[in-house]
Every structure is written in C-alpha cells, then in structure tokens.
Amino acid sequence: MNANRYIARAADVAARMIGGEMMIMSGADSSLYSLNETASILWQAADGVTPLAQIVERHICADYAVDPATALRDAEELAQDLARHGILLLADAPVPDATLRDTVPPARESP
Amino acid sequence: MREMGAKALKLGIPLGVQLDLTYRCNERCVHCYLDHDDHGEMTTAEIRDLLDQLAAAGVFFLILSGGEIFLRKDLFEIVEYARKLMFSVKLKTNAVMIRKAKAKRIAALGVESVQISVYSHRAEVHDAITKLPGSFRRTIEGARLLKSNGVRVSFANVLMKHNAGDYPEVQALAAELGVGYNVDATITPMMDGDRSILDLNIAPAALEQVFHNSTLVGNAEEFCAPPSGPLAQADALDTLPCSAGHTACYVSPYGDVYPCVQFPLPSGNVRKTRFLDIWQHSPQLKEVRAITMADLQGCSSCTHGSSCSRCPGLAYMEGNMRGPSTQDCEKSFARTGVPSANLLRKQAATARQEPASGAGTPSPLSAKHTVIWMAAQS
Numbered sequence: 001m002n003a004n005r006y007i008a009r010a011a012d013v014a015a016r017m018i019g020g021e022m023m024i025m026s027g028a029d030s031s032l033y034s035l036n037e038t039a040s041i042l043w044q045a046a047d048g049v050t051p052l053a054q055i056v057e058r059h060i061c062a063d064y065a066v067d068p069a070t071a072l073r074d075a076e077e078l079a080q081d082l083a084r085h086g087i088l089l090l091a092d093a094p095v096p097d098a099t100l101r102d103t104v105p106p107a108r109e110s111p
Numbered sequence: 112m113r114e115m116g117a118k119a120l121k122l123g124i125p126l127g128v129q130l131d132l133t134y135r136c137n138e139r140c141v142h143c144y145l146d147h148d149d150h151g152e153m154t155t156a157e158i159r160d161l162l163d164q165l166a167a168a169g170v171f172f173l174i175l176s177g178g179e180i181f182l183r184k185d186l187f188e189i190v191e192y193a194r195k196l197m198f199s200v201k202l203k204t205n206a207v208m209i210r211k212a213k214a215k216r217i218a219a220l221g222v223e224s225v226q227i228s229v230y231s232h233r234a235e236v237h238d239a240i241t242k243l244p245g246s247f248r249r250t251i252e253g254a255r256l257l258k259s260n261g262v263r264v265s266f267a268n269v270l271m272k273h274n275a276g277d278y279p280e281v282q283a284l285a286a287e288l289g290v291g292y293n294v295d296a297t298i299t300p301m302m303d304g305d306r307s308i309l310d311l312n313i314a315p316a317a318l319e320q321v322f323h324n325s326t327l328v329g330n331a332e333e334f335c336a337p338p339s340g341p342l343a344q345a346d347a348l349d350t351l352p353c354s355a356g357h358t359a360c361y362v363s364p365y366g367d368v369y370p371c372v373q374f375p376l377p378s379g380n381v382r383k384t385r386f387l388d389i390w391q392h393s394p395q396l397k398e399v400r401a402i403t404m405a406d407l408q409g410c411s412s413c414t415h416g417s418s419c420s421r422c423p424g425l426a427y428m429e430g431n432m433r434g435p436s437t438q439d440c441e442k443s444f445a446r447t448g449v450p451s452a453n454l455l456r457k458q459a460a461t462a463r464q465e466p467a468s469g470a471g472t473p474s475p476l477s478a479k480h481t482v483i484w485m486a487a488q489s
Contacts, residue, residue: 011221012221013197013221014171014172014197014198014199014200014223015197016166016169016170016171016197016198017169018115018118018119018122018124018126018169018171019118019119019121019122019124021118023115023171025171025199025223027221027223030223030263032112032115034114034115
C-alpha cells in the first residue's frame with residue numbers, strides 16, 4: 001500500500017449533498033451514485049493535494065474508533081472503487097487542478 | 112434517479128431549476144412563446160449569487176436556456192461558475208454561434224448535455240421557421256463540432272404545421288450524427304397569455320401518427336392503450352400533477368420565479384427575496400403544492416385520469432390551474448381515440464350554444480377541437 005496517494009474529485013461530475021447523502025452523477029455516462037457516510041467524507045476531502053493518509057487520519061480516525069492502518073487500507077479500496085466508476089481520481093502525486101473546485105455546499109436537510 | 116426525486120420531494124428540495132439567462136435571440140422562430148426584448152437581465156454578479164443560493168438550496172440539475180444563451184457575453188463565466196458549484200448543467204441553444212473554440216470549451220467544462228433546436232432536415236423549412244437565413248447549416252455544424260468534442264448532444268424537434276411531416280428525416284439526421292432526438296408536438300401559448308400561436312399546432316391526424324410511432328414514444332401499444340379509468344380516490348389524494356413547484360422551478364432572466372417555464376404564475380423575484388425564501392414561503396408555490404389530482408376540476412373523474420399527461424401550466428394559461436388543459440385532452444384523444452371528460456363537456460356546451468346563437472357565434476373551441484370530439488362520437 002502506498003501511503004502517499006492522493007485523491008481528487010473527477011472534473012466532469014455533478015454532486016450535491018441531499019438529505020445527508022452525497023449524490024454524484026458521472027460525467028462519463030450520467031450514472032448516478034449515492035455515497036455512504038465515510039465515502040462522502042473522502043469525497044469532500046478529496047482536494048487533490050492532501051495525501052490520502054492524512055485525510056484518513058484527520059477525518060476518519062478522529063471520528064471513528066478505527067486503527068489508522070485498517071482505515072487507510074479500507075479508504076484506498078473505497079477510493080479505487082470510486083475511481084473505477086470515474087468519479088474520483090487516485091494518483092501517486094498531487095493533482096493540483098482539483099483544488100479549483102470548492103467544497104460542495106450542503107443542502108439544507110429539511111424544508 | 113426516482114429515489115433521488117422522491118427524497119427531494121419529501122425534503123422539499125428544488126432538485127431541478129431552469130434558469131433562462133436571456134430572452135434575446137438571434138432567431139425569430141414563428142412558434143416562440145417569448146418576447147425578445149431585454150427588460151433588464153440579471154447581471155453576471157446577480158447570476159453568480161443566485162447560483163450560490165441554488166446550490167445551497169440543494170439544486171442538482173441546472174438547465175441554462177433562453178432566448179439564445181450565447182448572446183450573453185458572460186455565458187462561459189456563468190457555466191464555469193455553475194460547474195465549480197458542481198451542478199449537472201444542461202444547455203439549450205440553437206447552436207448557431209457554436210464554433211470550434213466554443214465546442215471545445217463546453218466539453219472542457221463537463222457540461223452534461225446540450226439540447227439543440229432542429230426543425231427540419233430541409234434547410235429551407237428550418238430557416239423559414241427560425242427566420243434566420245443559413246441557420247440550419249450553422250446549427251448542424253455546431254452540433255457536429257460539439258459531438259466531435261465528446262459532448263452529449265440531442266435534437267429537440269418541435270412540430271408545427273410548417274414541419275409536421277419532417278420528423279422521420281430529422282430523426283434519421285440525428286442518428287447519422289450520433290446525437291439524441293426528442294420530438295415535441297406541443298406549441299404552447301406565449302408567456303404573456305397570447306394564444307394565437309396555438310394555431311400552428313399540428314393537425315390531430317398528424318399528432319395521432321406521432322403518438323403511434325414506437326421509435327418516438329417507446330412502446331406505442333402501451334402508450335396508446337385505452338384509458339384505464341379515473342384514479343382511485345386514495346391514489347388521487349396522493350398523486351401530484353407534476354414536479355412543477357414541488358421539486359423543480361423556473362427563473363427568468365429578470366429574476367422572476369415561476370413553478371415552471373410553462374407555468375407563468377409569478378411566485379417571487381430573486382432580486383427582492385432570497386431564492387430559498389421564495390421556494391419555501393411563496394404563497395403561490397404553496398398553492399401549487401397543495402393541489403392533488405383529487406382537486407382537479409373535471410379531471411379527477413375523467414377516464415384518462417390515471418394516464419393523462421395534463422400540464423398544470425397549460426391549464427393555468429387556459430384560465431384555471433385546477434382545471435383541465437385542453438391541449439393535453441387532445442393528446443389523450445390522439446393517443447387512445449377516447450375523448451376526455453373535458454372534451455365531452457365542451458362538445459355538450461357547443462351543442463347547447465349552436466341552436467340559440469346561430470352559426471356566426473364564435474365557439475370556445477378551435478375548429479381542430481371540434482373535429483376531434485366529433486370524430487370521437489362517430
């Protein structure tokens with residue numbers, strides 16, 4: 001496992017937090033994905049310049065009772081899965097262009 | 112997608128918004144429902160602020176339309192900002208102004224799709240409708256450029272008297288170019304209520320042909336099956352007429368908010384009130400949301416109740432948002448050959464009027480309507 005991996009949101013996707021669930025539409029084929037809580041955390045933190053290990057440490061280990069090595073392994077599997085669907089980029093070097101995107105503004109939870 | 116819609120409905124989220132950036136246009140289509148003067152369009156800064164508000168409100172699908180959107184010099188700034196906010200952006204255009212650089216930029220911005228108005232495969236027919244010489248050639252060139260840059264493109268083929276028979280060839284042209292194709296057989300009244308352009312609607316026989324064409328409507332047998340009767344009372348109470356005002360709305364270039372582009376019920380203006388306040392608290396939108404199928408006068412008991420495509424906006428423009436939309440009654444008849452309760456009522460009213468008022472009295476129906484329900488009785 002490479003601890004210095006980077007994740008970035010794919011540039012051609014659409015995304016919005018709706019009712020606490022991150023909805024993402026692939027730019028490649030318009031498929032719609034719904035991310036669970038931890039996947040949403042990774043997605044929102046995927047700025048292309050923060051190492052995955054650091055994201056996991058800051059956002060996963062801090063909030064969930066899980067050891068860093070296990071969390072990183074799970075996170076990388078998840079990132080690979082999202083990358084296969086074309087909604088996340090997984091790289092061995094920073095992807096600075098990804099920082100152009102702001103954090104997705106959350107939608108209000110109820111009317 | 113259905114789950115997403117259901118969730119948005121439950122949470123009161125405006126999942127889709129059509130934002131018209133301008134009503135100005137380089138074409139003057141004979142059937143257009145807009146006035147093309149600029150009455151004070153929102154500035155770039157106002158639109159950016161509105162996009163921030165729409166994103167915060169939970170809008171996912173953003174349609175940018177007009178008028179002709181490429182007449183806005185700040186179009187790419189707007190699209191770029193919308194994509195930065197991660198909307199799924201769809202553009203509606205006539206593509207006349209799209210050349211290589213613009214096609215490339217649209218592709219680079221990750222626009223979901225571009226819908227292009229094409230009226231005929233014959234340049235002379237298309238150009239006669241748009242009243243812009245050379246528009247067909249440029250539109251098709253624009254479509255090719257977008258396609259070659261990897262942008263998803265679809266043709267929107269509005270049918271009217273001028274081009275009623277051309278759709279198979281437009282469909283073939285779309286297939287040849289590898290782009291999508293949608294047919295729209297409804298000419299709608301102008302936004303100011305002027306209904307004169309409805310005379311351009313295609314004849315009932317032509318509409319019937321469209322509705323029985325499986326390549327256009329999917330399973331034609333199913334689509335044109337006899338009506339299965341009114342909705343059960345319990346279903347009628349739960350069933351919403353459409354997404355307008357429920358999970359979708361429309362914003363004009365001047366900031367006016369309406370339930371839908373085809374439903375010009377003024378519900379607020381984003382220059383005076385925050386979008387979310389309008390969405391949540393506008394009395395007009397609340398009224399639209401309060402309507403269920405059970406409330407529809409003359410429709411809730413109609414035999415087409417469970418399969419009708421009734422548009423509340425067209426009903427509103429006809430005078431009553433809780434009433435029937437005669438254009439949709441005509442569609443139901445063209446699909447199934449069975450007249451709606453509304454058409455039968457109009458028939459009875461006309462029959463009562465005729466002996467008393469004589470042949471010179473204008474009928475509430477156009478000649479086309481009369482032909483439809485008379486045919487239904489034979």
